[in-house]
Amino acid sequence: MREVLRLEDVSLTYQAENGEVHALESISFSAGKGELIALVGPSGCGKSTLLSIIAGLEPPTSGKVYLNGAPLRGVSNQVGYMLQKDNLLGWRTIRANVLLGLEIRGMMTSGNIAYADELLESYGLAQFADKYPAQLSGGMRQRAALIRTLAIRPDLLLLDEAFSALDYQTRLAVTDDVFRILKSMGKTAIMVTHDIPEGISMAERVIVISHRPGRVKSVHSVDLAAATPLERRSNPAFAGYFNTIWKELDVHV
Amino acid sequence: MFKKFSPAGGLSPARAAYLAEQQRLGLLVRLCQVGLLIFFVAGWEISARLGLIDSFIMSSPARVLRTLTNLRENGLMLHVGITTFETLVGFGLGALLGNLLAFILWWSRFLARVAAPYLVVLNALPKIALGPVIIVWVGAGMQAIIVMALAISLIVTVLEMLGGFVSTDRELIKMAETFGAGRLQTFVKIIYPSNLHTLFSSLKVNIGLSLVGVIAGEFLVSRAGLGYLIVYGGQVFQMDLVMTSVLLLALLAALLYGGVVLLERVVMKALSQS
Numbered sequence: 001m002r003e004v005l006r007l008e009d010v011s012l013t014y015q016a017e018n019g020e021v022h023a024l025e026s027i028s029f030s031a032g033k034g035e036l037i038a039l040v041g042p043s044g045c046g047k048s049t050l051l052s053i054i055a056g057l058e059p060p061t062s063g064k065v066y067l068n069g070a071p072l073r074g075v076s077n078q079v080g081y082m083l084q085k086d087n088l089l090g091w092r093t094i095r096a097n098v099l100l101g102l103e104i105r106g107m108m109t110s111g112n113i114a115y116a117d118e119l120l121e122s123y124g125l126a127q128f129a130d131k132y133p134a135q136l137s138g139g140m141r142q143r144a145a146l147i148r149t150l151a152i153r154p155d156l157l158l159l160d161e162a163f164s165a166l167d168y169q170t171r172l173a174v175t176d177d178v179f180r181i182l183k184s185m186g187k188t189a190i191m192v193t194h195d196i197p198e199g200i201s202m203a204e205r206v207i208v209i210s211h212r213p214g215r216v217k218s219v220h221s222v223d224l225a226a227a228t229p230l231e232r233r234s235n236p237a238f239a240g241y242f243n244t245i246w247k248e249l250d251v252h253v
Numbered sequence: 254m255f256k257k258f259s260p261a262g263g264l265s266p267a268r269a270a271y272l273a274e275q276q277r278l279g280l281l282v283r284l285c286q287v288g289l290l291i292f293f294v295a296g297w298e299i300s301a302r303l304g305l306i307d308s309f310i311m312s313s314p315a316r317v318l319r320t321l322t323n324l325r326e327n328g329l330m331l332h333v334g335i336t337t338f339e340t341l342v343g344f345g346l347g348a349l350l351g352n353l354l355a356f357i358l359w360w361s362r363f364l365a366r367v368a369a370p371y372l373v374v375l376n377a378l379p380k381i382a383l384g385p386v387i388i389v390w391v392g393a394g395m396q397a398i399i400v401m402a403l404a405i406s407l408i409v410t411v412l413e414m415l416g417g418f419v420s421t422d423r424e425l426i427k428m429a430e431t432f433g434a435g436r437l438q439t440f441v442k443i444i445y446p447s448n449l450h451t452l453f454s455s456l457k458v459n460i461g462l463s464l465v466g467v468i469a470g471e472f473l474v475s476r477a478g479l480g481y482l483i484v485y486g487g488q489v490f491q492m493d494l495v496m497t498s499v500l501l502l503a504l505l506a507a508l509l510y511g512g513v514v515l516l517e518r519v520v521m522k523a524l525s526q527s
Contacts, residue, residue, distance in 0.1 A: 055431055057427075057430060057431065074433075075430070075431065075432070075433040077433075079431075080431075081428075081431035083424055083427060083428055083431075084424070085424050087422075087424050087425050087428040089425070089442075089443070089446065089447075091446050091449075091524040100429075100432065100442070101432040103442070104429060104432040104433060104434045104438055104442065105432055105433055152432070
């Protein structure tokens with residue numbers, strides 16, 4: 001399995017008004033091509049910050065991030081980022097929204113536009129291309145956001161609580177949807193979630209991050225022989241993974 | 254759109270009753286509005302005719318109409334035209350400069366922090382007090398009136414637009430940044446379009462403010478315009494002229510405001526943001 005992402009001793013310390021915050025400490029892991037990794041941890045453990053670092057939005061205080069073997073410098077064409085909300089722009093049609101990434105990156109070649117149209121076609125949004133986001137359901141909007149990310153042809157996808165703004169039913173459906181799309185394209189993905197079952201149902205590996213400073217507390221390989229997240233959820237072994245990871249998280253109320 | 258909730262073949266009786274009630278209420282409001290206007294105009298006219306009020310001081314609808322029909326000799330339309338022109342130029346410049354300044358202050362957080370107390374003071378200052386200063390600086394004439402209109406709408410625009418820019422949805426901005434958007438790209442593609450509502454709400458306030466600036470300016474320096482007619486009419490005790498001008502001014506203000514509302518509707522519809 002070719003290695004797409006590697007983190008070596010990534011640490012982040014930042015200055016806040018009331019002192020120095022050690023957000024992340026010596027985080028190391030790697031992700032192979034086509035692999036899906038879930039980062040779970042208590043809120044405030046810096047897992048979203050870690051995604052920002054991998055996305056090249058902020059540099060780590062120390063440590064290295066390698067993307068396809070080369071050190072990461074700033075925002076890269078090879079990384080696509082999906083946020084909690086779909087963040088579709090209300091004044092643009094779905095097609096114009098999907099093309100936004102290409103537009104910002106100055107990659108509006110006819111080949112890339114055709115590819116984006118192809119994605120809209122294959123993921124069932126072609127007939128909504130000229131509609132505005134407000135006219136689409138939450139699930140379809142999230143799919144449009146995914147296509148916007150895929151249109152720049154990233155090797156690595158970062159999903160930052162990408163489903164948590166959806167209601168429960170839509171969320172299960174969209175999770176299935178996104179999983180299938182990512183797998184069919186062989187994309188590597190790192191997802192951040194506070195929802196343990198969501199992580200187990202999608203990922204090959206679940207990495208538990210400890211509370212501040214965020215460290216890799218444990219790594220769990222999920223071996224559920226099933227095709228989709230929904231099927232995985234009904235696997236008898238599912239609960240076992242949940243219990244192990246739940247204990248690791250050590251949640252106190 | 255509501256139809257799909259009703260049974261096939263027409264509205265349910267409850268729905269029909271509800272719609273009829275809504276329609277009746279709307280009609281009643283409109284009727285009262287028109288009735289009030291008729292009552293006011295008729296009351297004014299009758300009181301004048303019966304001698305309850307002195308029509309030399311209070312004028313009367315008939316006298317206002319006579320003044321209006323004598324349009325040609327007193328050049329009323331020219332005055333209306335001049336006031337409209339000054340207002341639109343002052344308003345346009347205020348909006349343009351205000352947006353530009355707001356952009357600059359958004360671009361430089363440092364500058365914005367330095368400027369903050371000055372903006373607050375300038376915003377609170379009654380700009381009309383600057384009238385004499387403006388006249389001395391730019392000369393007594395139309396330019397002074399336009400600058401008045403500009404001054405009165407500028408700071409409000411800056412504050413409103415800047416406020417809108419800095420409170421733009423952080424998630425949208427982050428989304429653009431994950432695609433590698435620079436600050437200018439973020440502004441053009443995300444921040445400005447998401448603040449069109451802010452822009453139009455400030456334009457709606459400013460069209461009225463600009464008119465205030467123009468009338469105040471005309472009071473001070475002009476030889477033409479509705480503000481001039483009002484002052485002139487007052488000085489020579491021609492209350493018919495004053496009343497006519499004030500009524501025209503009210504009409505003009507309503508039309509200008511309506512124009513901005515229409516512009517908003519057209520732009521928002523074109524961008525499907527309504």
